[in-house]
Amino acid sequence: MTKQPPRQELVFAPLGGVGEIGMNLSIYGIGTEKSRTWLAVDLGVSFASEEQLPGIDLIFPDIKFLLAQQKNIAGLVITHAHEDHYGALLDLWPKLKVPLFMTPFTAAMLEAKGGYEPGAPKIPVTVVQPGSRFDVDLVNMAHSIPESTALIIRTPHGNVLHTGDWKIDRTPVLGTGTDEAKLRALGEEGCLAVIGDSTNAVRDGVSPSETDVATSIEAIIKQAKGRVAVTTFASNVARLRAVAQAAHNANREVVVVGRAMERVVHIARELGLLDGIKAFRPMDAYGYLPTNKVVLLCTGSQGEPRAALARIAEDQHPEVTLSRGDTVIFSARTIPGNEKGVGRIINGLIDQGIEVITDRTHMVHVSGHPRRAEVEELLSWVKPKILIPVHGESLHLSEHAKLGRRVGIKEVVQIRNGDLVRINEGYAGIIDEVPSGRIYKDGYILVDAEARTVADRKRLSFAGCVSVALAITDNGLLAADPELDLIGIPERDRDGLAIEEAVYDAIEDAFEAMPRKKRGDPDAVAEAIRRVVRSTVAQLWGKKPMCHVHVLSV
Ligand SMILES: [Zn+2]
Ligand SMILES: [Zn+2]
Numbered sequence: 001m002t003k004q005p006p007r008q009e010l011v012f013a014p015l016g017g018v019g020e021i022g023m024n025l026s027i028y029g030i031g032t033e034k035s036r037t038w039l040a041v042d043l044g045v046s047f048a049s050e051e052q053l054p055g056i057d058l059i060f061p062d063i064k065f066l067l068a069q070q071k072n073i074a075g076l077v078i079t080h081a082h083e084d085h086y087g088a089l090l091d092l093w094p095k096l097k098v099p100l101f102m103t104p105f106t107a108a109m110l111e112a113k114g115g116y117e118p119g120a121p122k123i124p125v126t127v128v129q130p131g132s133r134f135d136v137d138l139v140n141m142a143h144s145i146p147e148s149t150a151l152i153i154r155t156p157h158g159n160v161l162h163t164g165d166w167k168i169d170r171t172p173v174l175g176t177g178t179d180e181a182k183l184r185a186l187g188e189e190g191c192l193a194v195i196g197d198s199t200n201a202v203r204d205g206v207s208p209s210e211t212d213v214a215t216s217i218e219a220i221i222k223q224a225k226g227r228v229a230v231t232t233f234a235s236n237v238a239r240l241r242a243v244a245q246a247a248h249n250a251n252r253e254v255v256v257v258g259r260a261m262e263r264v265v266h267i268a269r270e271l272g273l274l275d276g277i278k279a280f281r282p283m284d285a286y287g288y289l290p291t292n293k294v295v296l297l298c299t300g301s302q303g304e305p306r307a308a309l310a311r312i313a314e315d316q317h318p319e320v321t322l323s324r325g326d327t328v329i330f331s332a333r334t335i336p337g338n339e340k341g342v343g344r345i346i347n348g349l350i351d352q353g354i355e356v357i358t359d360r361t362h363m364v365h366v367s368g369h370p371r372r373a374e375v376e377e378l379l380s381w382v383k384p385k386i387l388i389p390v391h392g393e394s395l396h397l398s399e400h401a402k403l404g405r406r407v408g409i410k411e412v413v414q415i416r417n418g419d420l421v422r423i424n425e426g427y428a429g430i431i432d433e434v435p436s437g438r439i440y441k442d443g444y445i446l447v448d449a450e451a452r453t454v455a456d457r458k459r460l461s462f463a464g465c466v467s468v469a470l471a472i473t474d475n476g477l478l479a480a481d482p483e484l485d486l487i488g489i490p491e492r493d494r495d496g497l498a499i500e501e502a503v504y505d506a507i508e509d510a511f512e513a514m515p516r517k518k519r520g521d522p523d524a525v526a527e528a529i530r531r532v533v534r535s536t537v538a539q540l541w542g543k544k545p546m547c548h549v550h551v552l553s554v
Pocket of ligand 2: 082084
C-alpha cells in the first residue's frame with residue numbers, strides 16, 4: 001500500500017525520562033538497521049524515597065544498550081546541569097567513556113561536583129559544539145538554571161529539535177532567554193520532529209517570568225522587619241541574582257550559607273553570571289550585622305536534614321540563627337517525595353515565631369517548564385511534521401500529545417522508555433525496542449533494579465526476620481537445643497503469649513513430626529522449619545517474617 005521505508009533512516013529512543021520525571025537519557029541513531037551511529041543526549045538520575053526503595057540513594061537509567069553500542073556512539077551531549085539530566089555522569093560515564101559535550105556552566109558544575117565527591121573520576125569534557133556525523137546546534141532556552149540548551153540535530157534525513165527543559169521567559173533575570181529567532185529560522189529551514197518537554201503540558205496559559213518572582217521577593221524583603229532567609233536550588237543562579245538585587249535595593253547585605261550554594265556562587269562569579277552584583281559577606285559577618293540589614297541565601301529548600309536551613313531551623317548551626325520576627329522564604333517547588341521533610345521544617349520555624357512564605361501564597365517561585373500556551377507558541381515557530389512528547393509522567397505526555405494534534409501536527413508519536421521510533425515523515429512510529437531499565441546506587445555499588453536486595457530489605461522493614469540454627473546428627477536427632485533469633489518482631493502476641501517461645505516449641509514439634517529418615521537431610525529440615533516458623537509467627541502476629549534456617553550436620 002505504501003512505498004518501502006528507505007534503508008537509511010533516523011531513529012530515536014528514550015532510555016529514561018519518559019513515563020516518569022527524572023533520569024533523562026535519549027538516543028538518536030542514523031544509518032541502517034544493521035549499522036547505526038548514535039548520539040546520546042543527557043544522562044540523569046532519579047531519587048528514591050526511603051519507603052519505596054530503602055537504602056537506595058540514586059536511580060540511574062540502565063545503559064546496557066549504550067555499552068553494547070559503545071563503538072558506534074558519536075557523543076553524549078548534556079542539555080543542562082540539573083540532576084535529572086547530568087546527575088549520572090560521575091557514576092556511569094567511566095563505563096561509557098564516549099566523547100562528552102556541554103556548555104561552560106554545565107562543565108563547571110560537573111567539575112565542582114566531581115571535586116566534592118571523594119574518589120570521583122576525572123571526566124574529560126569538550127566545551128564546544130560536536131561535529132562527527134551529527135551536526136548539533138545548541139539553542140539558548142530559558143529555564144531555572146543557566147545555559148539550558150535545546151539541540152537542533154541536523155541529519156541527512158531532516159532536522160530534529162530536542163527541546164531539553166525550557167520555557168518562554170521574555171524577561172529573564174539572567175541570560176538572553178529562549179532564542180526565538182533561531183527557532184523561527186529552524187521553522188523556515190524545515191523541522192522534521194520536535195522531541196519536547198511535557199512537564200507542564202497539563203497547565204493552561206503561560207508560566208510567569210523570573211522577573212515577577214524578583215519583584216515579589218523584593219517587596220517581601222523591603223517589608224520585613226527582622227532577618228530574611230531565602231532558600232532555593234543553588235543552581236538557580238537567576239534566582240540568586242534576584243535575591244541579591246532585592247537585598248541591595250532594601251539596603252541589606254547577603255550572606256551565603258551551605259556548601260552547595262557556596263560552590264555555585266563561586267562558579268557563577270568565575271563565569272560572570274553574577275557580574276554587577278555586590279560581593280556577598282562571609283558567614284562570620286552574620287553575627288554582627290543588624291537584623292534588618294541581612295538577607296541569608298541558604299540551601300535546604302527540599303527539607304534535606306543536613307542542609308543549612310534544617311540546621312538553622314533546629315538551632316544546630318554553628319554560626320547562623322533565626323529568631324521570632326524573622327522571615328523565611330521558600331523560593332522553590334517541593335519535589336514530590338520531599339513534602340514531609342519540608343513540612344517538618346516549615347512547622348518548626350512557625351512554632352518559633354518565624355514567618356514562613358511559600359509559593360502557595362506568594363509569587364516567590366515559578367517553574368522552569370513551559371505551560372500549554374508556550375508549547376503551542378514554540379510549535380508555531382518550528383512547525384514540525386512530527387511531535388514526540390518526552391520528559392514527563394503518563395498524564396503530562398498524553399496532554400502534550402493531545403495539544404500537538406489539536407494544533408495540527410500530523411504525526412504525534414506516544415512512546416515509553418525503550419521504544420525505538422523511526423523519525424520519518426509519513427511513517428513515523430515505533431519500529432523496535434531497545435534494552436532499557438534502571439540501575440540503583442546502593443552505597444558505593446551499582447546494582448541492577450531487578451536484583452533481590454532491595455525487595456528483601458523492604459520485606460525486612462515490614463516484617464522482620466527469624467534466624468534459626470539447628471545441629472542434627474546423621475541418624476536424625478537434634479544434637480543440641482535449637483538457636484533462635486527474632487529481629488524486628490514483637491515479643492508478645494495480643495494475648496501476652498511470648499512469640500519466641502511459641503516459635504521454639506513449633507520448631508521442636510515440627511522436627512519431631514518429620515519422618516526419621518528425612519530428619520537426616522539438612523535441606524529437607526531447613527525447608528520444613530522455615531515453613532513452620534513463618535506460619536507460626538503469621539498466626540500470632542498477622543505478618544510473615546523472612547526466615548533463615550541454618551542446619552549443621554554433626
Ligand atoms: Zn531542568
Ligand atoms: Zn528536567
